[in-house]
Amino acid sequence: MKLPSVFLIVTLALTSVEACASYKHCWCLRNDIEYQGKIQSNIAWDDDTTKACQANGGGGVTGYYGQNFKECYRYVKRTWRLDGAIDNCDWNKHCIAAGKAAGVNAYGVCRDKISGFHVSQNHHSTSTTH
Secondary structure, eight states, rough: OOOOHHHHOOOOOOOOHTOOOOOOOEEEEEEEEETTTTTEESSHHHHHHHOOOOOOOOOOEEEEESSSSOOOEEBBOOOOOOOOEHHHHHHHHHHHHHHTTTTTTEEEEEEEOOOOOOOSSSSSOOOOOO
């Protein structure tokens, strides 16, 4: 196998692994709905966010975190294993399901990406912060 082929395979493998990531804040959006008297897309939808947050394995807290719409927040910083946060691929599936149950098209988006793994130094306790 030639060297450029190896680089291509490694690059494809890395991009497929990085497609899903962990985030602290996520919310659901609806498309093609009547909102404020006209058909609109990319509208944050609090009911879908609340349902997706509950369905997303627990530990998430729905609230207003600096935005004018509800978000699901989940983050637990751990010392020696993966941090507890929201997987954006799973989140998107929960938003799609919440929208489908309401008969609309929906999807999920997230912010505040985390690295997911770290070695903590001199931290004596772990806690969830908001």
